[in-house]
Amino acid sequence: MSMQGKVTSALFKRAKAVIPYGVNSNFRYWGDDDTLVIERGEGAYIWDADGKRYIDYRLGFGPIILGHAYPAVVKKVQDAIQGGTVFAWTTPYEIELCERITKMCNVDKVRLTNTGTEATMHALRIARAYTGRERFIKFEGQYHGMADYFMFSTASTSPGSLGYRRSPINVQSTSGIPKGISQYITNLPFNDFERLEETIEAKWGDIAAIFIEPILGNAAGILPVPGFLEKIRELCDKYGIVMVFDEVKTGFRLAKGGAQEYFNIQADLVTYAKALGNGFPIAAIAGKEDVMMTVQPGQTAHGGTYTGNVTGTAAAIATLDILDSEPILETIHKRGKILMSGIGEILTEADIPHSVTGAPSMFGIILGSDEEPHDFRDYFKGDGDLYERLAMQLIQRGVQPDGDAREPWFLCYSLSEADVDETLNVFNDSVKAVKK
Numbered sequence: 259m260s261m262q263g264k265v266t267s268a269l270f271k272r273a274k275a276v277i278p279y280g281v282n283s284n285f286r287y288w289g290d291d292d293t294l295v296i297e298r299g300e301g302a303y304i305w306d307a308d309g310k311r312y313i314d315y316r317l318g319f320g321p322i323i324l325g326h327a328y329p330a331v332v333k334k335v336q337d338a339i340q341g342g343t344v345f346a347w348t349t350p351y352e353i354e355l356c357e358r359i360t361k362m363c364n365v366d367k368v369r370l371t372n373t374g375t376e377a378t379m380h381a382l383r384i385a386r387a388y389t390g391r392e393r394f395i396k397f398e399g400q401y402h403g404m405a406d407y408f409m410f411s412t413a414s415t416s417p418g419s420l421g422y423r424r425s426p427i428n429v430q431s432t433s434g435i436p437k438g439i440s441q442y443i444t445n446l447p448f449n450d451f452e453r454l455e456e457t458i459e460a461k462w463g464d465i466a467a468i469f470i471e472p473i474l475g476n477a478a479g480i481l482p483v484p485g486f487l488e489k490i491r492e493l494c495d496k497y498g499i500v501m502v503f504d505e506v507k508t509g510f511r512l513a514k515g516g517a518q519e520y521f522n523i524q525a526d527l528v529t530y531a532k533a534l535g536n537g538f539p540i541a542a543i544a545g546k547e548d549v550m551m552t553v554q555p556g557q558t559a560h561g562g563t564y565t566g567n568v569t570g571t572a573a574a575i576a577t578l579d580i581l582d583s584e585p586i587l588e589t590i591h592k593r594g595k596i597l598m599s600g601i602g603e604i605l606t607e608a609d610i611p612h613s614v615t616g617a618p619s620m621f622g623i624i625l626g627s628d629e630e631p632h633d634f635r636d637y638f639k640g641d642g643d644l645y646e647r648l649a650m651q652l653i654q655r656g657v658q659p660d661g662d663a664r665e666p667w668f669l670c671y672s673l674s675e676a677d678v679d680e681t682l683n684v685f686n687d688s689v690k691a692v693k694k
């Protein structure tokens with residue numbers, strides 16, 4: 259059965275005529291019959307072009323932390339842009355926003371960008387310039403945006419291709435990357451202390467940075483095991499490597515101060531995007547004074563026409579103001595815990611082996627295995643097809659997680675207790691339908 263109603267289907271045909279595959283990001287293409295066209299969103303809900311309402315757990319891949327079209331954010335942006343949007347000078351909005359970020363995230367300095375990809379790309383350049391080294395370490399199943407350097411062994415990689423875990427293979431996630439790029443990247447299994455120490459001890463003189471998604475936000479929210487982030491911190495300190503937390507998904511979501519606060523670890527550089535602007539394009543690179551000051555004009559490049567633009571900064575100021583002054587994340591956490599345990603109970607009742615991973619504001623569900631996953635290789639012990647069938651049942655009943663178990667369920671503040679109850683009822687019905 260197609261997910262598209264009549265109007266959606268007609269619109270998607272028009273989309274395909276002028277946009278390759280009908281989407282402006284490949285992650286949004288679910289096939290010709292199941293790709294939706296969304297007309298609007300409000301609070302925790304979105305409506306497709308046929309007027310069908312969904313409780314939204316994709317939230318645009320995570321940015322919506324308050325709710326869609328959150329009135330205070332919309333108003334702040336509307337007011338701000340009356341006075342223009344870009345001036346190629348610093349604005350008071352940028353100053354206020356960066357002051358707020360330094361306070362909330364316990365960082366010394368901030369530079370703004372528009373997307374997560376730009377933030378991680380610049381963070382890599384800064385780390386290289388700061389250390390004078392060229393290689394970096396990332397972890398399998400971690401996604402750091404679309405720049406060539408990061409498109410190896412991402413969450414899109416298939417299990418069989420990663421190689422033996424003692425000598426992981428850099429698996430290129432896309433065509434169109436020059437062959438030579440791979441030599442600068444070392445992919446390691448997450449949570450593997452031995453591989454990490456061994457690699458750093460052998461190669462530290464070449465390693466500029468370690469990029470870390472503190473929670474595997476693109477692989478079902480797999481958590482760091484106790485001590486792993488601390489071990490990275492210790493090794494980075496010992497060998498002068500820049501520790502980069504990629505908090506594009508976790509920032510302003512796990513805690514006001516993101517994963518740094520949640521796990522009580524300070525990285526050297528941190529990248530933020532998504533929840534920072536509640537759906538407006540704004541991102542940031544932040545971190546310690548001496549590392550951030552590497553962007554010396556004329557020496558190390560960082561910039562962009564739209565970096566720090568009024569639209570994004572105004573949205574982010576309004577979002578952070580609300581996050582800072584109201585019990586937003588506490589409420590989301592409470593609702594998320596109810597959902598996680600409710601989902602667990604339904605699956606146990608239905609005799610489906612499972613593990614519910616991650617944090618209450620962004621959790622993953624792995625079906626078909628009840629082993630707690632510790633790295634991306636473990637993720638594949640689950641049954642992704644079964645999850646996809648369940649997701650399709652949920653979506654048909656008006657609850658919309660991603661169809662891919664790697665993408666977490668995201669929660670926003672507008673999600674009410676009644677929405678959580680409705681979700682659990684729908685989840686129960688969907689599990690029954692899948693079992694049939």
Ligand code: PMP
Nearest residue numbers: 373374375401402403504506507
């Ligand atoms: N880093 C992480 C951890 C991400 O999840 C993403 C996007 N999902 C990015 C970077 C790239 O961000 P953007 O899509 O805004 O370029």
